[in-house]
Amino acid sequence: MKIAYVTTYDSSDVHAWSGLGSYILRSLQDVGIQTESIGNLREGNIWALQSRLKKIYYKLQSRQYLRDRETGLLKYYAAQVTKRIAPLHPDIVFSAGTIPIAYLQTEQPIVFWTGSTFAGMINFYPEFTNLCSETIQNGNKMEQLALSRCRLAIYSSEWAANSAIHNYDVDPAKVKVVPYGANMNNDRDLNEIDKIIDKKDFDTCKLLFVGVDWHRKGGNKALTVAELLNKRGLRTELHIVGCTPPFSPPPFVKNHGFISKKTEEGRKHLEQLFSDSHFLILPSQAECFGVVFAEASSFGLPSLATKVGGIPTAIQDGKNGWTFHIDETPEKYCDYIERFMISKDDYRGLALTCFQEYSERLNWHSVGTKVYDLMQEFCG
Numbered sequence: 001m002k003i004a005y006v007t008t009y010d011s012s013d014v015h016a017w018s019g020l021g022s023y024i025l026r027s028l029q030d031v032g033i034q035t036e037s038i039g040n041l042r043e044g045n046i047w048a049l050q051s052r053l054k055k056i057y058y059k060l061q062s063r064q065y066l067r068d069r070e071t072g073l074l075k076y077y078a079a080q081v082t083k084r085i086a087p088l089h090p091d092i093v094f095s096a097g098t099i100p101i102a103y104l105q106t107e108q109p110i111v112f113w114t115g116s117t118f119a120g121m122i123n124f125y126p127e128f129t130n131l132c133s134e135t136i137q138n139g140n141k142m143e144q145l146a147l148s149r150c151r152l153a154i155y156s157s158e159w160a161a162n163s164a165i166h167n168y169d170v171d172p173a174k175v176k177v178v179p180y181g182a183n184m185n186n187d188r189d190l191n192e193i194d195k196i197i198d199k200k201d202f203d204t205c206k207l208l209f210v211g212v213d214w215h216r217k218g219g220n221k222a223l224t225v226a227e228l229l230n231k232r233g234l235r236t237e238l239h240i241v242g243c244t245p246p247f248s249p250p251p252f253v254k255n256h257g258f259i260s261k262k263t264e265e266g267r268k269h270l271e272q273l274f275s276d277s278h279f280l281i282l283p284s285q286a287e288c289f290g291v292v293f294a295e296a297s298s299f300g301l302p303s304l305a306t307k308v309g310g311i312p313t314a315i316q317d318g319k320n321g322w323t324f325h326i327d328e329t330p331e332k333y334c335d336y337i338e339r340f341m342i343s344k345d346d347y348r349g350l351a352l353t354c355f356q357e358y359s360e361r362l363n364w365h366s367v368g369t370k371v372y373d374l375m376q377e378f379c380g
Contacts, residue, residue, distance in 0.1 A: 001375065002034040004090040004108075006081055006100050008041045008068075014261050018291060019183040021096045024113060027181065027368030028094070036088045041077050041100060048073075054134075063132035068099055069118070069139040078103035092379050098146035109151035109379040113178065113371065115288035115310065116155075118143040120163035124286045124309070126216065144168050152378040154371060156180045156289045157310025174378065178371055179313050181364035182294040183261070184270070193300040193355045196275045197348050205229060205236040205341050208277035208301070210292045211284075212242045212258070218283030218306065219245060224330040225281060225337070226252060232334065234341060238281075239273055274299040278347070279337060281305075285326070290314045293321070297358035300351035302340070304333055314362070320354040 005011060005028070011021040021039075029035055043051075051067035058065035067073065077100045085093060085106060095101040095112040104110065118139035121128040131139075147153055147170040154176050155161040161177045164170055188196075200206075207226055211217035223245070226238035230252055240255045249255060256273065260266040274280075280296040280303040293303045293314040303321035305311050306328075315321045322336055340347040360366065 001032075001092065001372070002036070002088075002090045003028065003092045003094040003111075003375075004081075004085050004088055005035045005037045005039075006093060006095040007037075007039040007097070008077065008100050009039055011037050011039045011096070014183070017096070019261065020115075020180060020291065023181060023183050023364055024096050027364035028371065030365055031368045031372045033372060036090060038081055038084045041080050043073060044076050058132045058134075061132070062130070064127070064130050064135065065132050066128075066135045066139065069135050069142060071103075071138050071141075074099065074138075074142055075103045078105070082106065092151075092375060094375075098143055101149070102142040102146045104149065110146075110149055111152040111154065111375055111379065112146060112150055113154040113156070114160070115157070115180070116160045117163040117167060119167035120160055120288075120309075126286075140168075150174070152176065152374060154178050154374065157313035159310045159313065160288065176374055177313065178367050178374070179362060180289055180291050180294060181362055181367050182298045182358060183291050184267070184295050184298060186298045186358075186363070188298065188355075190352065190355065193351060194348075196300060197344075197351050200276065200278060202278075202341060202344055202347075203235065205234055205279075205337060206277045207236060207238045207279050207281045207337075208241070208273055208296075209238060209281055210241045211282060214243045214245055216285050217243075217287075218285060219243070221283040221330055221333075222281045223249075223253070225283075225333045228330055228334050229337065232338070234338060239277065241270070241273065271299075274301055277301055278341065279304050280321070281333070283324070283326075283333070284308060284311065287311050294358060294362035296320075297354045297362050300355040302350050302354050304336065316357060318350075318353075320357040320362075321350075 007021045009016040011025050014022050051070045055065045093108045093110045097114045123129050147168050156179050161175050164175050165172050209222045226236045229236040238253045259269050282305045284306050287309045289310040296303050297320045303315050306326045307323045315323050
């Protein structure tokens with residue numbers, strides 16, 4: 001099987017789209033699919049100028065305008081993809097998203113794998129709030145075109161798949177769910193997870209918060225949980241990666257800033273934090289999936305998060321952590337944490353099922369195999 005792998009950006013960049021484009025590509029290559037990458041799509045001077053002018057205009061009206069849903073720009077992307085596909089003669093055109101293929105007209109079957117629909121994002125993420133009517137119209141039209149033209153639509157969560165079925169005219173039979181894997185290389189086995197657990201200090205609870213958006217990821221609630229645990233008598237540290245809180249942090253907060261996965265030093269630093277921590281805590285207000293939950297599971301690290309968006313697909317309650325209702329009190333998080341900090345045997349059991357979730361469901365080889373099988377079934 002030979003596919004043209006389409007992204008608007010450079011799919012080899014581990015920082016683009018949280019590295020998902022790069023890991024999706026590798027997962028397909030690892031299961032024996034021949035790939036030809038088509039990326040770094042140009043905006044073009046005319047479309048870029050028009051988009052900037054419209055963005056300024058709608059800003060003056062206190063409405064958000066999304067350039068990447070501009071019809072002219074999307075058609076220009078499609079034209080570039082068409083031209084670059086022609087000499088490749090792929091069996092399938094595969095896109096890590098709907099933007100570059102919405103207006104694509106090709107004889108080859110189209111498959112995409114993404115984390116959300118446009119309708120699902122409206123008033124969900126801050127950058128999709130208070131949108132102008134033109135952006136909403138363009139975005140929904142784009143999404144409908146992609147769903148109508150594709151042979152197979154793969155989403156990373158039930159939340160996203162349900163959004164496609166309920167908001168657009170699409171045959172539910174061609175809408176499938178395959179979760180994303182962990183964007184960290186992993187050669188750990190059960191013996192290694194046992195060693196990681198044995199090295200943890202249960203006198204001090206270490207909570208790990210990973211995210212670049214403090215507010216959307218629920219940083220304030222994570223901070224309150226750590227503060228309450230300390231008041232209850234359980235010495236607790238909150239380790240923050242990816243952002244700087246908008247205040248002067250108390251002594252129990254350890255801020256590690258942004259850590260790059262591009263460097264060996266950065267990867268080792270992250271691995272140490274995942275290994276030393278007792279829980280990943282991310283009480284997000286909005287989240288399409290959360291690859292970090294798969295990464296935590298690869299270390300046997302239980303995750304605590306909210307029942308929003310695609311998180312309930314990434315976290316299976318009681319297996320690799322627990323999801324709380326978005327308005328749940330910090331005390332409930334504390335109760336759950338204390339239960340496992342009191343009993344190392346209970347914690348070990350949870351940590352091992354975390355790693356099992358990773359081994360069976362949240363690693364790139366497994367999900368790449370599922371996508372390959374689906375493409376065989378739907379595209380021949």
